[in-house]
Amino acid sequence: MEREEDDSVSELLRDRFRLSTIHIAEAEAKRNDMEISGPVMACIADLAFKYTEQLAKDLELFSQHGGRKTANMEDVILSVHRNEHLAALLRLFCNDLKAKEPQSERKRKKASKKEDQATTSVVHIPDS
Amino acid sequence: MIEGADALDGETGAGTSKKNRPTSGFNHIIANGNALKLSCELLRNFTTEAVQRAATIAEAEGVSKIEPTHLERVLPQLLLDF
Numbered sequence: 001m002e003r004e005e006d007d008s009v010s011e012l013l014r015d016r017f018r019l020s021t022i023h024i025a026e027a028e029a030k031r032n033d034m035e036i037s038g039p040v041m042a043c044i045a046d047l048a049f050k051y052t053e054q055l056a057k058d059l060e061l062f063s064q065h066g067g068r069k070t071a072n073m074e075d076v077i078l079s080v081h082r083n084e085h086l087a088a089l090l091r092l093f094c095n096d097l098k099a100k101e102p103q104s105e106r107k108r109k110k111a112s113k114k115e116d117q118a119t120t121s122v123v124h125i126p127d128s
Numbered sequence: 129m130i131e132g133a134d135a136l137d138g139e140t141g142a143g144t145s146k147k148n149r150p151t152s153g154f155n156h157i158i159a160n161g162n163a164l165k166l167s168c169e170l171l172r173n174f175t176t177e178a179v180q181r182a183a184t185i186a187e188a189e190g191v192s193k194i195e196p197t198h199l200e201r202v203l204p205q206l207l208l209d210f
Binding site for chain 2: 035
């Protein structure tokens with residue numbers, strides 16, 4: 001029973017993921033003044049999904065190796081360390097995210113509350 | 129400092145997820161919010177890079193529609209780069 005539910009939920013998530021990927025691909029093609037055929041988009045969506053699965057496994061192993069129960073931004077950057085340009089790009093984005101989160105005591109509480117909500121929402125998706 | 133707070137949040141999150149689904153075979157490692165955002169950015173880059181490289185090939189061939197053959201041409205290097 002639970003497994004069936006799990007399957008349907010992961011199918012839903014995969015479909016949503018594909019939809020988002022296709023949106024991004026279409027927008028990017030439009031920016032290049034190009035048309036993009038259906039099979040190509042399906043292919044790219046599938047590739048991105050498989051890449052995500054691999055990334056998740058990597059993050060799990062990295063955080064386990066670090067003795068943590070959560071994957072953090074350093075783990076993500078570590079997973080692309082072979083490509084220096086990509087790592088630099090992500091490091092930039094990471095610094096942007098950190099800058100958006102002020103370090104003062106009052107605001108950190110707020111941020112952590114927000115993050116709590118974020119994590120619970122992440123946790124609740126499989127149950128819904 | 130901030131990473132410490134994140135770790136704490138994550139642990140409580142992992143705890144609740146454990147409580148909710150004790151029998152599942154899923155691991156209980158979760159990503160914190162920023163790690164999730166960063167992963168999204170990485171995947172967005174992957175997609176745009178795939179489209180852009182295929183578009184370059186299509187342009188070189190003088191057509192304005194990206195076909196599967198164009199993607200095939202760039203796929204090996206793309207997978208090596210990511």
